[in-house]
Amino acid sequence: MKVTIEVNGGPVSAEVEDRTLLVHYIRETAGLTATNVGCDTTSCGACTVLLDGESVKSCTVLAAQADGHAVTTVEGLTGQDGELHPVQRAFREQHGLQCGFCTPGMIMATVSLLEHNPKPTRAEVREGLEGNLCRCTGYHNIVSAVVDASGQEVAR
Amino acid sequence: MSISGTRVLRVEDHQLITTGGTYVEDLREDALTGAVHAMFLRSPIAHARITSVDVSEALTAPGVVAVYTAADIDLAAGSAGPVGQPWLADGVVRYVGEPVALVLAEHPYQLADAAELIDIDYEPLTAVASIDAALAGETLLFPDTGSNVMQARGEFDETAFDGCEVVLTRTIVNQRVAPAPLEVRGAACAWDANGRLTIWLSTQNAQIARTIVAGGLGVGEDSVRVVTPDVGGGFGAKIGADPEAVVLGWAARRVERPVRWTETRSENLTSMTHGRAQQNTVTIGGRRDGTVQAFRLDVVQDAGAYPRAMFLPTLTELMASGVYHFPKVEAASRAVVTNTTPIAPYRGAGRPEATAAIERAMDLFAAEIGMDPAEVRRVNFVRPEEFPYETPTGAVYDTGEYAGALERVLEAGGYQELRAEQARRREGGDPVALGLGIATYVEITGGDAGGESGRVDINPDGSVTAYTGSSPHGQGLDTSLAMLLSDRLGIPMDRITVRHGDTDEVPKGIGTFGSRSLQLGGSAVRQAADQVIDRARELVADLLEAAPQDLELNVEHGAWQVRGAPSSGSVTWAQLAGQAGAGTLSADVWFGDGAPTFPFGAHLAVVEVDTLTGKVELRRLIAADDAGPVVNPLAFRGQRHGGLGQGAAQALLEVMSYDPDGNPTTATLADYSFVTATELPDFELVDMETPTTRNLLGVKGIGEAATIGSTPAVHNAVVDAVAHLGVSHLDMPTTPLRVWQALAEARKAN
Numbered sequence: 001m002k003v004t005i006e007v008n009g010g011p012v013s014a015e016v017e018d019r020t021l022l023v024h025y026i027r028e029t030a031g032l033t034a035t036n037v038g039c040d041t042t043s044c045g046a047c048t049v050l051l052d053g054e055s056v057k058s059c060t061v062l063a064a065q066a067d068g069h070a071v072t073t074v075e076g077l078t079g080q081d082g083e084l085h086p087v088q089r090a091f092r093e094q095h096g097l098q099c100g101f102c103t104p105g106m107i108m109a110t111v112s113l114l115e116h117n118p119k120p121t122r123a124e125v126r127e128g129l130e131g132n133l134c135r136c137t138g139y140h141n142i143v144s145a146v147v148d149a150s151g152q153e154v155a156r
Numbered sequence: 157m158s159i160s161g162t163r164v165l166r167v168e169d170h171q172l173i174t175t176g177g178t179y180v181e182d183l184r185e186d187a188l189t190g191a192v193h194a195m196f197l198r199s200p201i202a203h204a205r206i207t208s209v210d211v212s213e214a215l216t217a218p219g220v221v222a223v224y225t226a227a228d229i230d231l232a233a234g235s236a237g238p239v240g241q242p243w244l245a246d247g248v249v250r251y252v253g254e255p256v257a258l259v260l261a262e263h264p265y266q267l268a269d270a271a272e273l274i275d276i277d278y279e280p281l282t283a284v285a286s287i288d289a290a291l292a293g294e295t296l297l298f299p300d301t302g303s304n305v306m307q308a309r310g311e312f313d314e315t316a317f318d319g320c321e322v323v324l325t326r327t328i329v330n331q332r333v334a335p336a337p338l339e340v341r342g343a344a345c346a347w348d349a350n351g352r353l354t355i356w357l358s359t360q361n362a363q364i365a366r367t368i369v370a371g372g373l374g375v376g377e378d379s380v381r382v383v384t385p386d387v388g389g390g391f392g393a394k395i396g397a398d399p400e401a402v403v404l405g406w407a408a409r410r411v412e413r414p415v416r417w418t419e420t421r422s423e424n425l426t427s428m429t430h431g432r433a434q435q436n437t438v439t440i441g442g443r444r445d446g447t448v449q450a451f452r453l454d455v456v457q458d459a460g461a462y463p464r465a466m467f468l469p470t471l472t473e474l475m476a477s478g479v480y481h482f483p484k485v486e487a488a489s490r491a492v493v494t495n496t497t498p499i500a501p502y503r504g505a506g507r508p509e510a511t512a513a514i515e516r517a518m519d520l521f522a523a524e525i526g527m528d529p530a531e532v533r534r535v536n537f538v539r540p541e542e543f544p545y546e547t548p549t550g551a552v553y554d555t556g557e558y559a560g561a562l563e564r565v566l567e568a569g570g571y572q573e574l575r576a577e578q579a580r581r582r583e584g585g586d587p588v589a590l591g592l593g594i595a596t597y598v599e600i601t602g603g604d605a606g607g608e609s610g611r612v613d614i615n616p617d618g619s620v621t622a623y624t625g626s627s628p629h630g631q632g633l634d635t636s637l638a639m640l641l642s643d644r645l646g647i648p649m650d651r652i653t654v655r656h657g658d659t660d661e662v663p664k665g666i667g668t669f670g671s672r673s674l675q676l677g678g679s680a681v682r683q684a685a686d687q688v689i690d691r692a693r694e695l696v697a698d699l700l701e702a703a704p705q706d707l708e709l710n711v712e713h714g715a716w717q718v719r720g721a722p723s724s725g726s727v728t729w730a731q732l733a734g735q736a737g738a739g740t741l742s743a744d745v746w747f748g749d750g751a752p753t754f755p756f757g758a759h760l761a762v763v764e765v766d767t768l769t770g771k772v773e774l775r776r777l778i779a780a781d782d783a784g785p786v787v788n789p790l791a792f793r794g795q796r797h798g799g800l801g802q803g804a805a806q807a808l809l810e811v812m813s814y815d816p817d818g819n820p821t822t823a824t825l826a827d828y829s830f831v832t833a834t835e836l837p838d839f840e841l842v843d844m845e846t847p848t849t850r851n852l853l854g855v856k857g858i859g860e861a862a863t864i865g866s867t868p869a870v871h872n873a874v875v876d877a878v879a880h881l882g883v884s885h886l887d888m889p890t891t892p893l894r895v896w897q898a899l900a901e902a903r904k905a906n
Binding site: 017019020033034035036037038039040041042043044046074075077078084088091092093095097098099100101102103104107122125126127129130131132133134135136137138139140141142143 | 182
């Protein structure tokens with residue numbers, strides 16, 4: 001079937017197998033490889049993207065379901081002049097990433113979290129990111145990054 | 157001013173947060189154009205004879221290029237001896253997840269379709285699904301060997317505990333856990349027209365992977381290039397190359413096309429090696445004044461189906477007595493095979509098991525004699541003036557201040573206040589009990605003592621390219637090495653590039669594991685920089701017509717000048733490198749005299765246990781981790797955070813479980829209790845720095861230390877929380893069910 005999905009502001013059209021997952025559409029068809037696949041049970045959140053502004057796990061959405069909708073990946077956050085999005089900047093500033101594999105999904109989940117709760121407490125951040133797994137950081141600095149991105153002071 | 161010791165943001169991060177890392181699956185190299193995709197069909201049964209294999213239908217499935225089974229593989233056996241894992245299961249399968257067949261297809265989605273059409277008949281054999289079953293020996297995994305015990309070391313002295321007022325024995329399970337890096341295993345490989353294989357591999361050490369892959373394929377090491385792209389975590393389970401990598405290289409040669417492979421997560425949880433999996437019996441004896449007189453550790457290592465890492469129980473033995481000066485220590489170990497996923501290093505690799513055993517034993521001893529666990533530790537520490545300290549099991553600890561670490565965390569945590577609060581809750585009958593857990597630990601880093609390579613080139617434009625045999629995958633070593641070089645050479649970090657992981661660029665190296673990279677890899681590039689400076693000094697002497705010994709490198713300006721007479725002229729690195737010619741300002745070293753170092757620390761965990769439901773909440777985790785001078789506090793603290801999280805996860809939640817028939821019951825991330833942000837607290841870090849004399853930088857490793865301390869700290873805290881209700885021990889993970897059952901049993905016994 002033919003689908004057209006707006007990816008990071010530009011339309012991407014392709015003929016795909018019905019069963020094509022959105023994450024594979026993003027990676028293979030749109031050629032944007034930041035979004036990763038970390039599991040096969042919708043558990044890890046590495047594939048988190050925004051679908052019409054809401055965070056979704058793109059391994060559990062068919063490309064067909066996203067037909068006619070807009071997807072934002074971490075590649076779409078950086079400004080035209082290379083300026084980092086506040087969440088990207090905060091992840092670096094707070095050392096909220098190590099190996100980087102969970103990071104694109106974690107950043108997109110954070111963008112969505114802050115959309116819904118602009119000034120979260122650390123406990124709220126932990127609850128909000130429960131669906132995104134990280135094996136490297138012990139989450140401490142991820143929580144700090146989210147708090148930092150929200151414009152709140154971080155006690156290090 | 158030196159930047160070492162200051163918090164420096166990582167050079168690695170920009171790509172990772174904008175376009176994402178380039179992991180194996182992200183590669184778009186020309187050499188991989190037209191690649192076929194690979195999938196391993198794996199055994200669904202723990203122990204069985206393969207009675208027939210029929211791949212004919214699968215071969216007709218859409219897109220299928222080839223299907224291979226053991227009969228097709230014309231390679232010499234991979235592992236020596238009768239207990240080595242075959243490339244693909246041959247006649248017998250010995251664990252759920254063992255590779256049985258390889259499917260190649262044009263599109264990844266076609267792989268699973270085709271794999272379903274492979275018809276394999278299995279005749280089940282009795283599964284050996286536990287250490288006890290292995291020791292019973294009624295069923296043998298390798299009947300030719302006559303035993304499931306693959307290694308047995310050490311003996312015990314019957315009189316060891318003579319004269320002790322108190323002697324306690326307890327068997328402690330150090331459960332099997334899954335390393336579960338976020339990036340699963342993956343590889344891509346392509347042979348070129350000259351018969352040379354390039355394999356892009358998610359590994360912790362390209363050079364060792366090259367040796368394994370070349371050896372497996374029966375070609376010279378010159379015929380294999382390993383390239384390590386970004387690696388999404390390893391934690392020990394990506395050391396070297398697994399048999400799959402060799403099979404993929406073989407298949408690419410066979411079909412004469414590039415091959416790409418990424419396993420699924422569910423595959424990863426049963427097919428990537430697991431960690432820990434020990435059953436340890438401790439015996440501790442001493443006086444009622446708190447003095448421990450004798451300690452015995454009897455290790456049984458579950459090696460899984462194919463023994464791969466027999467040094468793990470050996471390391472556990474080596475570190476048996478931890479931070480204590482006990483007059484008598486004895487350790488022995490056995491390693492047995494079971495019909496489960498093979499065991500290999502996992503963050504700590506043998507040392508966490510030793511620490512967990514001794515630290516539980518100290519708490520058991522403290523409880524028995526009615527002394528505070530902190531006080532029992534104080535009585536028995538190796539004292540600062542005893543270093544270097546040789547333990548009865550043969551480790552030579554370099555430096556340490558164990559009591560200092562403990563006092564720091566107790567103070568930071570407010571230990572006395574917490575004890576008072578615990579007493580108040582107990583007196584008031586509060587159903588939410590407070591538990592305090594202490595662990596003091598010492599571990600060994602760079603324990604392989606194999607050295608590391610380092611090369612530093614000053615380029616003609618005055619920039620630096622450094623090459624390391626270390627192979628970072630999230631640790632931030634690029635940044636740390638650039639900091640060290642910048643300080644040494646006076647060249648800004650943004651003019652320094654660190655390269656690693658490509659065997660054509662870095663032919664010699666050992667890699668990243670055992671927390672070795674900074675102390676060995678860092679020392680190597682530092683030594684190379686020193687040699688470059690020595691060479692530069694000679695060249696500058698000619699240029700400025702001065703004696704070499706009168707010259708100094710002004711690291712503020714990155715320029716050479718005559719000491720005390722800067723006005724007499726200076727030479728910048730760019731000027732010097734431009735004149736010197738390519739390759740002159742270059743040094744390639746092997747830092748080989750790096751003896752192991754012994755980081756140490758103390759952790760204090762505070763938990764709340766709901767005694768009605770058994771639910772455990774980790775409220776605080778306070779950690780002092782001493783690994784000597786810190787190069788980049790940002791990365792140093794990050795490593796500790798990660799270690800604390802993984803270590804606490806083992807105590808609280810994580811276990812890789814099997815049913816009695818050897819079927820894994822936690823084989824997806826929906827079932828495996830991978831720790832999340834909600835289950836961990838903010839960590840409280842206490843800093844201390846005790847240098848070592850065993851390398852150029854005075855540093856010790858920090859990659860694993862916090863994992864090692866946190867597991868027993870949290871474990872001890874949970875037991876401490878319910879001790880007043882009659883529970884003296886419960887095994888990890890301390891899940892609500894386990895805690896609830898322990899409380900119910902204690903109630904019944906009372």
